[in-house]
Amino acid sequence: MNPELEIGLYIFMLAGFLGYHVITRVPPLLHTPLMSATNAISGISLVGSLVVAGADYGPLSTMLGFIAVTCSTVNVVGGFLITDRMLKMFKKGDERR
Amino acid sequence: MTALSFFYIISAALFILGLKGLSHPKWARRGMFLAELGMLMAVIGTLFHHEIVTYKWIIAGVVIGSGIGATMGLRIPMTAVPQRTALSHSLGALAATLVGISEYFRHGSALGRVKMAAIGLEVVIGGLTFTGSLMAAAKLQELLPGAPITYKGQNVSNISLLTLIVALLVSLVAAPSAAPLFYGMVALALLFGCLMVIPIGAADMPVVIALLNSYAGLADAAMGFVLMNKIQIITGSLDGTSGFLLSLLMCRAMNRSAANVLFGAFGKVDAGAGGVAAEAKGTVRAIAADEMAVLLESVRSIIVVPGYGMAVAQAQHGVAELASLLGKRGVDVKYAIHPVAGRMPGHMNVLLAEANVPYDRLYEMEQINAYFAGADLALVIGANDVTNPAARTDRASPLYGMPILEVDRARSIIVLKRSMRPGFAGVDNDLYYNPKCMMLFGDAKESINRLFAALKS
Numbered sequence: 001m002n003p004e005l006e007i008g009l010y011i012f013m014l015a016g017f018l019g020y021h022v023i024t025r026v027p028p029l030l031h032t033p034l035m036s037a038t039n040a041i042s043g044i045s046l047v048g049s050l051v052v053a054g055a056d057y058g059p060l061s062t063m064l065g066f067i068a069v070t071c072s073t074v075n076v077v078g079g080f081l082i083t084d085r086m087l088k089m090f091k092k093g094d095e096r097r
Numbered sequence: 098m099t100a101l102s103f104f105y106i107i108s109a110a111l112f113i114l115g116l117k118g119l120s121h122p123k124w125a126r127r128g129m130f131l132a133e134l135g136m137l138m139a140v141i142g143t144l145f146h147h148e149i150v151t152y153k154w155i156i157a158g159v160v161i162g163s164g165i166g167a168t169m170g171l172r173i174p175m176t177a178v179p180q181r182t183a184l185s186h187s188l189g190a191l192a193a194t195l196v197g198i199s200e201y202f203r204h205g206s207a208l209g210r211v212k213m214a215a216i217g218l219e220v221v222i223g224g225l226t227f228t229g230s231l232m233a234a235a236k237l238q239e240l241l242p243g244a245p246i247t248y249k250g251q252n253v254s255n256i257s258l259l260t261l262i263v264a265l266l267v268s269l270v271a272a273p274s275a276a277p278l279f280y281g282m283v284a285l286a287l288l289f290g291c292l293m294v295i296p297i298g299a300a301d302m303p304v305v306i307a308l309l310n311s312y313a314g315l316a317d318a319a320m321g322f323v324l325m326n327k328i329q330i331i332t333g334s335l336d337g338t339s340g341f342l343l344s345l346l347m348c349r350a351m352n353r354s355a356a357n358v359l360f361g362a363f364g365k366v367d368a369g370a371g372g373v374a375a376e377a378k379g380t381v382r383a384i385a386a387d388e389m390a391v392l393l394e395s396v397r398s399i400i401v402v403p404g405y406g407m408a409v410a411q412a413q414h415g416v417a418e419l420a421s422l423l424g425k426r427g428v429d430v431k432y433a434i435h436p437v438a439g440r441m442p443g444h445m446n447v448l449l450a451e452a453n454v455p456y457d458r459l460y461e462m463e464q465i466n467a468y469f470a471g472a473d474l475a476l477v478i479g480a481n482d483v484t485n486p487a488a489r490t491d492r493a494s495p496l497y498g499m500p501i502l503e504v505d506r507a508r509s510i511i512v513l514k515r516s517m518r519p520g521f522a523g524v525d526n527d528l529y530y531n532p533k534c535m536m537l538f539g540d541a542k543e544s545i546n547r548l549f550a551a552l553k554s
Contacts, residue, residue, distance in 0.1 A: 005211050008322050008330055015331040019338030022113065025120040028436060028461050031343060031443025032178060034119050035310055039185045041112050041132055042317045042336040045192050047105075047143040048324045052199050053158060054149035061199040066154040068192035073162025074169065075185050075192075076140075080133050081170025082181065086447050087129065090122040093455035 033086045040079025046072035104142035105328040111135030112332060116339075122456055139328060175451045176408055179441040180237040183306055186313040187230035193316040194223035198283065200323055206274030212323060213273040217266040219319035220279075221286045226312040228290030233306060236299050237440060243299030251296055258289050297358065299440070300405075303347040304358045306441045311340025343442045350436035350462075352488075352499035379530035381517065384537050386544060389511060390551035396473040398429040400465065402502055404438055406479020406515075407541055408448050415545035416478060417452035422552065431472075432458055433465040433502045435483040466503045475507035477528075478541055481520030487527045496524055510534040513541045 026034050049072050053065030111131045118128015149155070173181050197219035201208070208216065235241040265282040269275060297305050318333025320326075348355050384392075401420060407413055420430040432454065438445035446459055460468070469475060477484055484504040487494040504510055510533050519525050528534055537544050 002211055004325055005322070008325065008327065011327055011330045012318060012322075012334045015334035016338050018113065019116075019335040020342065022116050022120075022335075023339045023342050025117075027120070028346075028434070028443055029446045029456055029459060030119050030122060030125060032182075032439075032441060032447045033125065033443070034116075034339065035182055035307070035343065035442065036178070036185075037116065037119060037129060037132065038310065038314070038336045038339045039182060039189065041115070041136070042189055042314055042332050044108075044112075044136065044139060044329055044332045045189060045196070045317050045320055047139055048196055048320055048326055048329060049158075049192055050140070050143050050155055051146050051148055051324075052196055053154045054146070054151055056148075056150045057199065057203050061203055062154055064195040064199040066158045068195045069155060069158030070162040070165075071188040071192040071195075073159050074166040075189050076136055077163045077166030078170040078181070079166075079185060080129065080136070081167060082173065082178065083129055084126060085170065086175070086178075086450070087122070087125045089447070089450040089453075090125070090456045091450070091453075092122075092457050 029090070030087075033083050036079050036083045036086070040076055040083060043072045043076035043079060046076055101142045101146065102327075104138050105326075108135035108139040108142075109328050109331050111138070112335070116335065175447055176411075177238070178447065179302060179306060179439070179444060180234045182441060183230045183234035183237060183309065186306075186309045187227050187234065189313045190223040190226035190230065190316050193313075193320045194220050194227055194283070196320055197223060197323060201276075201279055205276065208273040210270050210273075214266075214270045215319055215322040217269055217282070219316055219323055220283050221262055221266060222312055222319060223316035224283050224286030225290035225293065226309055226316055228287045229294045229305075230290075230309045230313070232291055232294035233302060233309060236294070237302055241295075245298045246295040251292075255289070255292050258285060258292065262286055262289060300437075301351075301358050302440050303437050303442055303444075304344050304351070304355070307340050307344035307347055308355070309340070311337050311344060314338070314340055347437060347442055350500060352496075379532075381529050382535045384511065384535040386537065386547035387551040389535075389537055390548055392474075392509075392511075393423065393428075393548075393552065396423075396428060398431075398472050399423065399474045399476055400431050400433050400469060400472045400504075400507065402433045402435075402475060402477045402480050402484060402504055403445055403449065404435075404478065404480025404483065405440060405445075406481070408439065408445075408479070410479060410541040412478065412513075412541035412545055413448050413452040415542055415549070417449065417454045419545055419549060419552075420454070420458075422549075430458065431460055431465065431468060433462070433469075433475075433504075434459055435462055435480065435502055437483065438480065462500060462502060469503045469506040472507045473509065475504045475510045477504060477510065477512040477514075479513065481514075481526055482524065484528050485520075485524065485526045486531075487524065491527070494524060504528060505531055505533070508533070511537055513537050513539075513544050515540060 049068035053069045112135050115128045115132025118124045197216045201216050262285050314333050314336025318330050321329030424430050434445050486505045488496040488499040488501045
């Protein structure tokens with residue numbers, strides 16, 4: 001097997017197990033913020049899109065890259081903003097306005 | 098190792114710490130700050146990538162994307178968060194699909210088998226997630242009918258379509274140069290995404306959104322394999338696991354298998370049986386708002402059971418105010434949250450937090466069921482199927498086995514409901530014929546207002 005692929009598959013598997021343990025500790029109370037947070041974080045596809053939009057791969061690739069950059073940025077910015085907006089609202093009884 | 102890979106490793110660690118912060122509301126915002134820092138580092142680091150020759154399109158994309166993202170993030174009401182989430186899955190999947198197409202266009206026949214397989218998975222999963230999430234968002238926004246759209250031979254044709262897509266993928270891995278097959282496969286994946294979601298009803302959306310979350314993560318991970326970008330493999334895998342776990346939780350809360358949600362078109366089939374048996378079950382007692390206000394004077398402990406109907410009536414703020422008024426009079430008020438009470442996992446908690454309900458008053462199903470027997474009053478607002486005792490007792494009921502909130506154990510029960518119409522499952526609720534149960538008919542928001550007026554006078 002190609003060594004790069006092998007490393008990639010190991011990373012994929014280990015991140016999956018890690019995800020299982022981290023996610024099962026998130027209480028149902030925060031499941032909606034969890035989903036918008038993972039959305040925002042998966043906007044990391046922005047880094048791949050940035051290279052496609054900025055490199056000299058030809059006009060079609062540049063255009064596709066530009067659309068991909070726009071979509072990923074919407075996810076990153078929108079995802080983090082709405083997650084924070086939701087988390088701000090969760091208050092304990094003694095912290096209420 | 099370049100400086101960039103070093104940046105990516107730190108970013109990955111910050112992302113994981115960010116998600117770990119979500120294990121408690123106290124640390125959640127701090128955790129998200131770390132994740133934001135990680136994102137900023139990864140993006141700034143990437144801008145120094147040696148292949149980038151022009152920033153024109155990057156800047157344009159980031160500016161437009163930030164504008165749309167900020168508007169969506171700051172303006173969207175909390176009731177619309179499920180739509181926004183579905184839309185964001187579709188955008189993420191679109192980005193992955195487009196990058197996959199660009200890679201195929203650039204390398205075409207020169208692609209090795211491994212890379213072709215990765216690109217194939219990226220565009221297929223990305224494509225079906227893109228259109229599937231758009232359909233889900235349209236259903237949630239009520240641009241499309243929320244009821245399942247079914248036709249004869251639906252499952253058979255969907256499965257054949259999926260088989261065809263897989264066959265195309267396999268043939269492309271064997272011979273990557275067949276460009277028409279590649280673009281045909283992308284088109285079929287887009288079509289499959291639509292067909293996959295239209296037979297699923299709006300009330301099943303918690304499962305679908307979580308599942309599409311998982312697919313979006315997998316498309317992202319496939320993109321990581323295409324570009325051999327390890328941080329994308331990590332986030333894709335985390336996202337995939339998270340969505341998958343949430344969809345399993347939702348399925349368990351509805352007592353249904355994932356296959357039943359995806360292929361069952363629930364809610365269309367059982368409508369006939371429930372209505373007929375209803376008359377034999379006994380009488381329903383109605384109560385007026387001023388009578389209920391008198392009753393509230395003598396109550397010491399209340400459990401509020403909210404359902405999505407409460408959010409539809411926009412009654413959550415009134416309910417929260419009522420609860421805090423009662424709280425000031427020394428009444429113990431708790432909220433019982435069923436996992437599928439909203440349109441996505443955890444949605445009801447967010448809606449109540451927005452209405453200024455402190456989160457230590459919100460109880461999960463497993464915790465709250467023990468408290469019902471000691472509660473003077475269970476106040477059911479806009480919830481139906483999740484309170485039906487038939488799920489516990491009646492083997493013939495389609496709800497049998499579904500975990501429910503054991504409202505019928507409370508000393509008295511009041512249900513705020515528009516009419517006697519059955520819930521989503523089309524099943525009559527035995528709870529309403531319980532001698533301890535009274536119904537306050539009408540729009541939930543108006544009922545609460547009338548209750549307020551009566552309580553204050």
